[in-house]
Every structure is written in C-alpha cells, then in structure tokens.
Amino acid sequence: MGNSRSGLQLQAEDLIAVQNETGFTPHQIERLYSRFTSLDKSDKGHLTREDFLRIPELAINPLGDRIVHAFFYESKNGDEDRVDFKDFVRVLAHFRPIKKNMEKNKLNTRMEKLHFAFRMYDLDGDDKISREELLAVLTMMVGANICPEQLVSIAERTIIEADTDKDNLISFEEFAKVLERTDVEQKMSIRFLS
Template identity: 65%
Template sequence: MGSRASTLLRDEEIEEIKKETGFSHSQITRLYSRFTSLDKGENGTLSREDFQRIPELAINPLGDRIINAFFVEGEDQVNFRGFMRTLAHFRPIDDNGKDTSNSEPLNSRSNKLLFAFRLYDLDKDDRISRDELLQVLRMMVGVNISDEQLGSIADRTIQEADQDEDGAISFSEFVKVLEKVDVEQKMSIRFLH
C-alpha cells in the first residue's frame, strides 16, 4: 500500500535535477514532498485532477492552460522530473550565479517567453491568431468585458504586434512586444528557501 519509501529520491536523481533545473538540494526535497502530497494515486505521477486540487491553480483563470503545460503531448500523467522541469521556468533568475552548462537555463528570459507564448498558442502552430487571443482574453476576464470590447483589444494587440502583417503574432513578434516587460520578475515564483 503506502510504499512511499520506495519512491524516495536518490542522491543521483537530485543531482541530475539540480543540474537540469537550477533548484537547490533543499528546494528539490521540499518540492518532492509537495509533489508526493499531491500524488493521490501514490504512483509517482500526477494527473490533471491532482493539479486541479491546488487552490492557486483552481482560481487562476489560466489554470487549465498552466496545468496543460506540465503534460507532454498525449500524456495524462507527469512524473517528478517533468514537474520540476516545468516549475523551473518560474524559478527567479539568479543574478550572481551564471549558468555554466552549455544549454540555456529553463528560467532564462527566452525560455520564460516561450512558455508564455505557448499558453496563448492554443493550436500549437507557432502563431497566436486573433481567435486564440480572444479565447485567452475571455479566460482571463470572464464575462466582465463584452465580446465587442474583447474583439477590439485583440485587433489592437495584433495590429501593434504583427510586423509581417500575416494576421497573427509569431514568437519573434511576441518577444519584440515584450522587450521592455520585466518577464524575469513577472514569471517568477518565490520557491522555498
């Protein structure tokens, strides 16, 4: 039954996760404890339902989009490693310690922007269409704004961002629009210290 001991993290796994995500040893062990408390099936994975029990996600208008970001296409479970990989996008950028690995850290500005872009790109075609923008805006504001007002916001947003005039926002256009936004701070969660 409760064979939690067999699912404990090994030191090698912690070291690999540290390298991949930039989280400290203590943050990883605390987040593992949180992960196992959410794992109602006690099988070492989380389902979408497990995530929906997190109050902050349950009340977030983009909660379903954020939850979907944890899951690889076609999968309905996420293991601890995948959980940590997604959370790493929200790790604050450490100004004093530069990443020495060859790959860009998951919490870099460009990876944070790509993560945000994917929240809007509902059909995963690497473009944010007017319809996708409308759907996300509707999720965020609910019924507080009329469809006409939302349409106007979507049109104005695309008009300002769409440099190649193809009627949609590409990732490079998305990056350009957000160049003066402090994405590093806005997309950071203060994790356990």
C-alpha cells in the same frame, strides 16, 4: 530522499541531476518532492490532470487549465497523460527567480520564460497566436469583467501592433519583440521554497 509510499524515491544521483538541470537547491528539491508526493493521490509516482486540478490556486486561476496543460506539454517521459517528478520540477524551474551574477539555468532564461508564456496563448500548438486564440485567452483572464466587443477590440489591436509580417498571426519572434521592454524575468518569477 525516500518516501515510504509505493516506490516513490529520489536517489542521490537523481537529486544531483535535477539540481543541475533546474538550478533548485537540494532543500528546494526536497520540498518540491514532498509537495509532489502529497499531490500524487494514486501513489504511482506520477501526477494526472486531475491531481493538478485539485490544487486550490490552479482551480481558481482563470488560466489554470492552460497552466496544467504546460506541465503535460513539457513532459519528457513520453506520456501525455501523466507527469513524473522530474517533469514537475522542470516546469516549475521556469518560474525560479533569476538572480544577478548567478549562472542562468537553461530552463530559467528570459527566452525560456517567453516561450512558456507564448504557449499559454498558442492554444492549438501551431507556433502562432491567432486573433481567436488571443481572444479566447483574454476571455479566460477577464471573464465577464469586460464586454465582448471590448475584448474583440483589444485582440484586434494587439494583432495589428504585434504582427510585423502582416499575416494576421503573432509568431514567437513577434511576441518576444512586443515584450522586449517588459521585465519578464521578474513577472514570471515566484518566490517559493526559500
């Protein structure tokens, strides 16, 4: 799969590696590659935060900045300022629907989906969700639709209910326990590129 733009090409061995790591089909990878190259305004084979913020769905999503942050947090290329195609597809693999009787991909398991969701709330990256972080994300999500006092109450109740070790923080284990009856596999799946 090649592209006439400045050196952006995905070789057959890259296609197979990406397919094995993410579980996407060759057709889906080609479509994602096309989307990636259309977003790559610099023609250098990587995306910047600005490239992501030009995506209309992210621009209007209250958690758009957090979602964009996830692409850079998950980056394996060692550069915090850009995302290459493989990193782009790795993050999107978290949202691939899980099909019954299919081998689960390591990026697309329930635990990986939960880790991804947890990082949306863990704003400072310390592997704990504080009341302040929870309140900040709730504010991003609902904005002015709920008064600040109600948001504080929701954040405090959530911490009380989830915090089993009583340290006033939510660890990943506590987060996963709270969501154990939630169909994360379905809620964190996007039907795309069929």
